[in-house]
Amino acid sequence: MNLRHGTLRLLVNAAVFVCLPICARGQDKWERVHTGQEYIIEINVNHLKLEPERVLQAQFRTILSQPESLRGKPEAKYKTRLETIDFKPSERKYRFAEVTLLDPSGKVLQSYPNPMQDWRDLKPGGITERLFDAARTLPPFGTWKTVNYRFADRETRPAAELAALIGTRVRVLLDRAEVGAKICSSPDFQSKRFTQEEMLRDAGVDLKTIGIKADHVEAINVRCEGSGWQPPYSVLIKTHEDEMLMLWDGVFLVLKRDGH
Secondary structure, three states, X not given: OOHHHHHHHHHHOOOEOEEOHXXXXXXOOEEEEEEOOOEEEEEEEEEEEEEOOOEEEEEEEEEEEEEEEEOOEEEEEEEEEEEEEEEEHHHOEEEEEEEEEEOOOOOEEEEEEOOOOOOEEOOOOOHXXXXXXXXXXXXXXXXXXXXXXXXXXXXXXXXXXXXXXXXXXXXXXXXXXXXXXXXXXXXXXXXXXXXXXXXXXHHOOOOOOOOOOOOEEEEEEEEEOOOOOOOOXXXXXXXXXXXXXXXXXXXXXXXXXXXX
């Protein structure tokens, strides 16, 4: 099999998994998205879920410059608002999945699960569109480059053609997946948690063998709809903020974030 063709099949039609930071739900890490006169908005780069029906879910934190009173409780003031937002990219819509208000010390004052069931339109140039733009750049999305490979099993030996893959670009977007010149124009993403036993059964990968001490992983299942290919099983595991491991035929290819 041609390695480049096999790798494309691996990505765009197999079950592909992306382990989120620390291979479980990692610690919160916030990055600035927007700065206003009275507030700043940050995105939690370690919180990304992809739900059925092509819904992307991300978490944001709005920190007010001055505390504000709760509605109906003027004596209680909040300074931070945590919002979990669902985005439906294909329809350019969004909704709030959960809103939590925190006082200046970080104590939860109120929490509203599923406060808004109706979908709203993303307005071009609006703040919510800016939040969506930030969410769709979080790993596994973006451009990556194959820089090396590691063994998933001590008995595995490298194929001679592995060297030809070094330098190959892997690009993952919400509506497109590319490996070199090969393209999947209709990828489908869904988050799922796998236990150590499930990963060993489904992917033949022992988490301890590849240096993961956790007993489960938060993963993203990816399939290329409409394709007739039947590729080998695969796993993508995030090891660092700018690095992922991609399993191919018993070997993990090392992907580094490509800034070009």
